Amino acid sequence: NVKEALLDQKTICGIGNIYADEILIHSKINPFRKANTLSMKECENLLYNAKEILSEAIKEGGSTVRSYHPLDGIDGRMQLSLWAYGREGKPCPYxxxxxxxxxxNGRGTTYCPHCQVPPEEKIVIGVTGPIASGKSTVSKYIERKGYLRFDCDAIVHLLYEKKNIQKKLQEAFGNQVVQDGRIDRKFLLGIVSKDRRKRQDLESIIHPMVYKAIEEGIKKTKQNRIVLDVPLLFGSPLEKLCNATILVTAKDEIRMKRLEERGVDIHKSLSLNEDYPLSEGLKKATIHLETKTTPLLELYKQIDKIRFLD
Ligand SMILES: [Zn+2]
Structure with missing residues (x-):
């Protein structure tokens, strides 16, 4: 792999473990990648960064870390500007x-799993948040950046068209739940909004199928930038598929106003989210976005600043 090649003094001379990691992160190349898969452009970039970083290190008197100390006893300063080495768990500068x-090969290697991803590997961004928080606006904007979008609500709509699922829902909620061959969503909302147990019944029928559809979709697609729009992401099997997550929230009065504009029953809709695990989301999410009544452009600017979407 590339890391071994950089350390192999027969291939290229003078690069040690610390600087190999630095050169790779600056070049955004995954250390595990096969060296013979690098393009000429990547090789040139690698060489350029190697020269730049080693010259800077020499100027700074080298890196003084636990395992390396200079002979003359004067510590170097390069360790202060290292991007990768010794920074496990710390934020990637990119x-x-x-x-x-x-x-x-037995050598500690620190890298950014997002920036130094092999080109064929998939990046999955999960967007989550309670009803009318603005998460669809966020996930659709990310879609416009070239991501393939999977939307739970859209998948639920498709599932409701299926006869076997309609039958299951009739068994659980009565025959009236199907009208003229379609699920009567208003009727269903009426049932599950006032009865927590019924809501859990519905979720236990629908959620596993939605998650399975998305997991299969991710596996099948050849696209490697994917965004998921999932109301209940944390604690679901989709959570572990995500490289990063964005929690979208909005103040209650804003959400109520949005629901009113959609012409849906505000209180029934909000009661669907009464158990929403917001504090868990705030703890786990990579990024928290609060949407406001300000123009969408403001929100888009905030999303543009999220560096892991570059
Ligand atoms: Zn990174």
Whole structure:
């Protein structure tokens, strides 16, 4: 792999473990990548960064870390500007996501799993938030950046068209739930909004199928930038598929106003979210966005600043 090649003094001379990691993160190349898959442009970039970083290190008197001390006893200063080495779990200078450490041929290797991703690997961004928080606006904007979008609500709509699912829902909520071959969503909302147990019944029928559809979709697609729009992401099986998550929230009065504009029953809709695990979301999400009544352009600017979407 590339890391071994950089350390192999027969291939290229003078690069040690610390600087190999630095050169790779600056070049956004995954250390585990096969060296012979690098393009000429990537090789040139690698060489350029190697020269720049080593010259800077020499100027700074080298890096003084636990395992390396200079002979003359004067400590170097390069360790202060290292991007990767010794920074496991700290934010990547490019994208802000935590750096990861693993071993390549027995040598500790720190890299950004997002920026230094092999080109064929998929990046999944999960967008989540309670009803009318603005999460669809966020996930649709990310879609416009070239991401493939999977939308739970849209998948639920498709599932409701299926005869076997209609039958299951009739068994659980009565025959009236199907009208003229379609699920009567208003009727269903009426039932599940006032009865927590009925709501859990509905979720236990629908959610596993939605999650399965998305998991299969991610596996099948050839696109490697994916955004998920999932109301209940944390604690679901989709959570572990996400490289990063965005929690979208809005103040209650704003959400109520949006629901009113959609012409849906505000209180029934809000009661669907009465158990929403907001504090868990705030703890787990990579990024928290609060949407306001300000123009969408403001929100888009905020999203543009999220470095892991670059
Ligand atoms: Zn990064």
């Amino acid at each position: 994208c802000g996501l935590p750096l990861k450490k693993s071993k390549v």
